[in-house]
Amino acid sequence: MSGLDGMDAAPGPDGSPVAGWVIELGDVRDPACEELLRAYYVEVSDRYHRLHEGRDSTPEEIETGYPQMRSDDLAPPTGEFLVARRSDDPTVLGGCVGLRRLRDASGARVAELRRLYVRPDLRGAGLGTSLLLCAEEVARVWGVGAMRLDTRLDLVEARSLYLAQGWVEVPAFSHEPYAEAWYAKRLD
Template identity: 50%
Template sequence: MTNNAPRRPDLWTVTPADVTTPEALELLREYYYDVANRYYRLHLGREGSPEQLEAGLADSPSDHLAAPDGQFLIGRHDGTAHACAGLRRLDATTVELTRVYVRPELRGTGGGARLLAAVDEAARTLGAERIVLDTRLDLVEARALYLRNGYREIPAYNGGPYAEIWYGKELTTLVQPVS
């Protein structure tokens, strides 16, 4: 998809959100429909039926993206929710990034980078030193976004049914200048 929207990262803000709000649920539904339909088109040559998509969405709850061991973020472009990402703690120093989504019409405007910068900060607040994620090979925009933002390919850390490639990012501690 070609995006003609101007690249204006200053129009993006990212804040923590309750994963159960209507706004969050709408973004999560769009995310799921997007990645599921890509899978259906690639492997079955068709879109998923509404029944299949809703059943899959019901089987993929996001309630683990809430405190105390997770966090959900919403990205707003010019005040309107258009992106999301979630984190969940895997262990004392590692969180998993999941549900990363920017609406297609706003991809390429700087929202993904803003979202991932906020993810880094959220991960630190959860005590993480490392972020990991898995994704599919056909999600090329997401893979490019991760690589542009400091993620590197790592060995598999899980056996998810749709995991085809794994990425990780070490978080550096921000050093406060001495006054």
């Protein structure tokens, strides 16, 4: 979580450092962060089209859909954006995660997890877990008691990660067009 608490490497699934990577606050409007978010969008769009139509997204679908994926709320004062950056080359971003400050139906403050992504060639090294744990820590700093997220059923790797980190499936709390599963975690 270097950049957040001074550690030299991001924490891995077992809490030990993931060598070579630092998790830090990023600027969602930075071109490198926008490129990472675009890679995220292309992957989730392609997965959706493969599952439902047996094909990848068309360039037109990407060019039309990506600008509609709102991310400006993942910046202060409404949110934060975290990136996994190579410790020996700060121009290389390996993954990201966003957080939004919200209130739930009861009016309680919650943090909503958005856009958790690790580049495919870096998966399995613990970066997804590191990003998730750092996002949870940011939410604790905000003083919220719970986090939540919505996702799709075909994003099985992410859903497995959430369950492994103590998230539980909950009833639907949003009406996002692609949301099929909802998770929450208490931050006690």
